Amino acid sequence: MRQSIRLIDGDAAYRVAAWQELMETSGEVRVTPEEARRFTSDSSWRLLGPVMVGRITATAFSLVRNEEVAKRPGLDHVFFNGYEAGRGMGVCGRRQMTFEVGSLSVTKLSSTANYRLEDITFTALVVPRRLLEAGMGPVDPIDGRVFKPDTPEAMIIGAHIRALLDLPETLTPAKAALAGRASLLLLAACFSRSAPQLVSGADPEAETTKAIRRFIDDHLADPDLDAALICRHFGLSRSRLYRLTSATGDVARVIRRLRLTRAHREIAARRKTDVPMTEIAARFGFRQERSFRRAFQQAFGYSPAELRARARSGASISLPDAGAVVDDWFNEL
Structure with a gap:
């Protein structure tokens, strides 16, 4: 990855x-x-x-x-x-x-x-x-x-x-x-x-856990990405998957958090202001723009449209988890 x-x-x-x-x-x-x-x-x-x-x-x-x-x-x-x-x-x-x-x-x-x-x-x-x-x-x-x-x-x-x-x-x-x-x-x-x-x-368990995280990161655009898909790809039982990823939290929540964080970055970058919201939603695995807007509002406290308006105005925009991804890499090596 x-x-x-x-x-x-x-x-x-x-x-x-x-x-x-x-x-x-x-x-x-x-x-x-x-x-x-x-x-x-x-x-x-x-x-x-x-x-x-x-x-x-x-x-x-x-x-x-x-x-x-x-x-x-x-x-x-x-x-x-x-x-x-x-x-x-x-x-x-x-x-x-x-x-x-x-x-x-x-x-x-x-x-x-x-x-x-x-x-x-x-x-x-x-x-x-x-x-x-x-x-x-x-x-x-x-x-x-x-x-x-x-x-x-x-x-x-x-x-x-x-x-x-x-x-x-x-x-x-x-x-x-x-x-x-x-x-x-x-x-x-x-x-x-x-x-x-x-x-x-x-150890092999740690390597498998890292491989799972890389797989999730590489397949965020797939709306079918879930615990079942990961289990099939790696030949794991659901209980073993959750045991391997227990330190990260619930697999579904991890996928959702990564999708929303990456979408936030896409919108906050002014070069992305002309991309339709439906396209951004699909790019990060949301089948419907409505469900994307609702999840985004719940995660950040403002809508994708409000974030885009702030980006266009040149206002200062926080970058949720922009550095956390790299921190995770360092701490999980």
Whole structure:
């Protein structure tokens, strides 16, 4: 499953606000008024078993992660970023960092940071710290380091991330998990100070749960998407499905919440203001516009038409769960 987030159309305030919310897990995005006027970004992310891989393009912005954000509760993750275009510099912990094309940086979310990036394109391999350290030992020695373009670390890991991004969309959950586990082994081999240990991936139950969530996300437009369809696709009993997804809540409620959240984003983006409401409703699995309007009003406290009017007027619009989806990815890896 690949998730693409394009912030190219719409007014500047919307683009910047959406980027700030999407990057909230990593820190606070800061842009000057001039940078805000020309700000655009385009990112694509993909889950591969226990890791996440992506490519991000953005115009100028700064990212600040203070002590409070760095130490907040949650699973710690390590970012391996390969730089393909643009430039940047900053500090992670006590280490100064300069990003150049072809280099590879390593940072963890639990370290303070202050980066400045300009017209940047970079790839990212995001790994749960606990799984990485199980194979290579403490990650602190490489936290905040930048490997030059001609180093084996930058060349090997950079090529591996690009290969992950090029994997076919038709990968089965088992093959995607294999790619993730192979990534952990390669990272351990490149950065361990001793012989790397074999890293086991997530347990089969966890992999099945992630595959179910990806299936739901990929089939939101199907009005027949429900627990029965999911059970048939994965060969599960209804009781096992609910056991696997118990932490998320009732399956029907999860599907409904995702549909309405995605529809909210479609309407809030000004580039979508001319799309008929019937089409938006159908795009997210609602057979009738009337039932879509009723569910939308119940979820957000205002109708789709009222949201569209606010988007057209240029009013400030909150983005329900815009960042929560990415947070879920990090916390569920």
